[in-house]
Amino acid sequence: MGMKCVITGANIxxxxxxxxxxxxxxxxxxxxxxxxxxxLRSVNSSRSAYACFTFAPLFxxxxxTTGELCHCKTHMxxxxxxxxxPPSLEKTVEKCLINFSSKKNRLVIQLLCKYGVTKTxxxxxxxxxxxxxxxxTDTCPNLLKAPARLLSEAVVHFPMTLAEVTLMAHPCxxxxxxxxxxxxxxxxxxxxxxxxxxxxxxxxxxxQEQREITFCLREFRxxxxxxxxxxxxxxxxxxxxxxxxIFSAADTVLEVHFVLATLSEMNCxxxxxxxxxxxAVDDDFQGDDVDYMIAMxxxxxxxxxxxxxxxFYKSPPRREPSSHDSGGExxxxxxxxxxxxxxxxxxxxxxxxxxxxxxxxxxxxxxxSD
Amino acid sequence: MASSSQFEDxxxxxxxxxxxxxxxxxxNILKAIHFKDHAAxxxxxxxxxxxxxxxxxxxANAFIQAGIFQEFNISEESVMFRINLTVLxxxxxxxxxxxxxxxxxxxxxxxxxxxxxxxxxxxxxGVVTVCKINTQEPEETLDFDFCSTNVINKIIxxxxxxxxxxxxxxxxxxxxxxxxxxxxxxxxxxxxGNAGSAHLDYPKDSDLIEAFQCTETQTNRYKIxxxxxxxxxxxxxxxxxxxxxxxxxxxxxxMIRNEDGxxxxxxxxxxxxxxxxxxxx
Numbered sequence: 001m002g003m004k005c006v007i008t009g010a011n012i013x014x015x016x017x018x019x020x021x022x023x024x025x026x027x028x029x030x031x032x033x034x035x036x037x038x039x040l041r042s043v044n045s046s047r048s049a050y051a052c053f054t055f056a057p058l059f060x061x062x063x064x065t066t067g068e069l070c071h072c073k074t075h076m077x078x079x080x081x082x083x084x085x086p087p088s089l090e091k092t093v094e095k096c097l098i099n100f101s102s103k104k105n106r107l108v109i110q111l112l113c114k115y116g117v118t119k120t121x122x123x124x125x126x127x128x129x130x131x132x133x134x135x136x137t138d139t140c141p142n143l144l145k146a147p148a149r150l151l152s153e154a155v156v157h158f159p160m161t162l163a164e165v166t167l168m169a170h171p172c173x174x175x176x177x178x179x180x181x182x183x184x185x186x187x188x189x190x191x192x193x194x195x196x197x198x199x200x201x202x203x204x205x206x207x208q209e210q211r212e213i214t215f216c217l218r219e220f221r222x223x224x225x226x227x228x229x230x231x232x233x234x235x236x237x238x239x240x241x242x243x244x245x246i247f248s249a250a251d252t253v254l255e256v257h258f259v260l261a262t263l264s265e266m267n268c269x270x271x272x273x274x275x276x277x278x279x280a281v282d283d284d285f286q287g288d289d290v291d292y293m294i295a296m297x298x299x300x301x302x303x304x305x306x307x308x309x310x311x312f313y314k315s316p317p318r319r320e321p322s323s324h325d326s327g328g329e330x331x332x333x334x335x336x337x338x339x340x341x342x343x344x345x346x347x348x349x350x351x352x353x354x355x356x357x358x359x360x361x362x363x364x365x366x367x368x369s370d
Numbered sequence: 371m372a373s374s375s376q377f378e379d380x381x382x383x384x385x386x387x388x389x390x391x392x393x394x395x396x397x398n399i400l401k402a403i404h405f406k407d408h409a410a411x412x413x414x415x416x417x418x419x420x421x422x423x424x425x426x427x428x429x430a431n432a433f434i435q436a437g438i439f440q441e442f443n444i445s446e447e448s449v450m451f452r453i454n455l456t457v458l459x460x461x462x463x464x465x466x467x468x469x470x471x472x473x474x475x476x477x478x479x480x481x482x483x484x485x486x487x488x489x490x491x492x493x494x495x496g497v498v499t500v501c502k503i504n505t506q507e508p509e510e511t512l513d514f515d516f517c518s519t520n521v522i523n524k525i526i527x528x529x530x531x532x533x534x535x536x537x538x539x540x541x542x543x544x545x546x547x548x549x550x551x552x553x554x555x556x557x558x559x560x561x562x563g564n565a566g567s568a569h570l571d572y573p574k575d576s577d578l579i580e581a582f583q584c585t586e587t588q589t590n591r592y593k594i595x596x597x598x599x600x601x602x603x604x605x606x607x608x609x610x611x612x613x614x615x616x617x618x619x620x621x622x623x624x625m626i627r628n629e630d631g632x633x634x635x636x637x638x639x640x641x642x643x644x645x646x647x648x649x650x651x
Contacts, residue, residue, distance in 0.1 A: 074565065078540075078563070084538060107566075116576040117570065117571065117573075119569070121566065122566045122568070122569075123565060124564075124566045
């Protein structure tokens, strides 16, 4: 099994930017070579943000897969090192070769640069299952589509330190963006920045009823930087507060999806008359104002599990509908090193579904190779 | 344009004194070896040499030849002292480090001899600052005994080609492995870090390579933490000569062109790591 591809010209920079924007999501980069292209994905440690870039074979100068599909993950940091400065990539790098061979246990990225200099990076990697977020754009009743520039010019008014932004869309044709202020913030110290966009500025404006969603800005900015550099419009599919919002951009040779959890309505809309069931109170959740949730599952194609496949998600398959009040999903979170301190509770729904084998409860030998 | 007239000092009382119209011609070179607080300074009629060492394995020398200075007087055969380089650099850039055209700081540097401070007179736009920096007992510096007759491999490269490589070095690797060979891969820099290995290959006919004189294949490992500071010299330089001798000792010579177009040299010597066995990949 393996994959070999060659990227040339401006597409090297596109790939570099894609990796930079993925690096805003998580610490690990998931590599997946499919018949119909290369997938790069990442998910954050609390599983509240997920991103996936799919590059079609036409994106590449050449793209070959042999044998079965391959899935692996590697450290984001080391891949970022290869593509450190996207603007200079185009000037110095003439060709980029990616070579994955599970037989030889190799993931190699080679850059052929100016003056005949060759940079070869051999990455240590872990076999893993496919990382897949569960989301559907067609069930989302609301859709906004706008040039990336419009959105990036809108969010530029928010400070870089701002964690979340609230987007409110009215059926009447007005979209407002404002910084999300946490409940506990002293109102006398808080500054509210709000700006409005008119529906005329959007390419598509489908809003059934007034909706308000709050999502992470940092990850969203990552997508904006990418989309703006490739001048792609961004589509935002969303339902109500609490369900994930799907941000996507695409052209003929690539597709990007960012799935970001949104704050659940109950907490962000009506904190004062909170209707929390007292029965569902758990230590970790008590007093938290914000619930994030995003439903995902991993599936392993038809291939048998690799020998040292790391079962990242220890939790048994969990396919019950998202319900932020059940207390069981805190344990996977504890397993994840580097989880940021729980400022807010982030609920996660990850299932590990191995379609062709029942090995759902493999032991994790080592989370990280180092 | 130096306002040495303002420095009412008699050159006779000093064992060593010099003047420089543009202090950056000295401070920039010193920055290239500034990875430790202290430096040894040797002065002869040929000029100044500052030496900084680390872990008995690495030595960096900056040479500022007498010709760089507008005046250069020395009354003894050689003058030697140890000085806090950080303080010296702070003093030299006391009027700021910006290279705005037309604003250069003039320097007069004097030393009365053993036990005396090094005195700096810095002048910019009619303002004079006098700095006295205590000198210290000179310590013996390492002799790497790097002799050009023992050089096995030598490559002269445009610094541009190494700059990126050095700034992107995988610092999770303990060492930098340098391969120089008359055959492929000719010139290779390798790191072996947490996330895997990386190799950087330069073909011998690359436009970056000005001279390629390799007689046999040598692969040596050098502590990356020792070599990393040489990046400072690399960024300032226009060319670098990389040499290894029969013991695997590494010499990096950087040619640095100052703002007045004069050439100075900075040199790094580094011992190889002992356990070269199994260094091949």
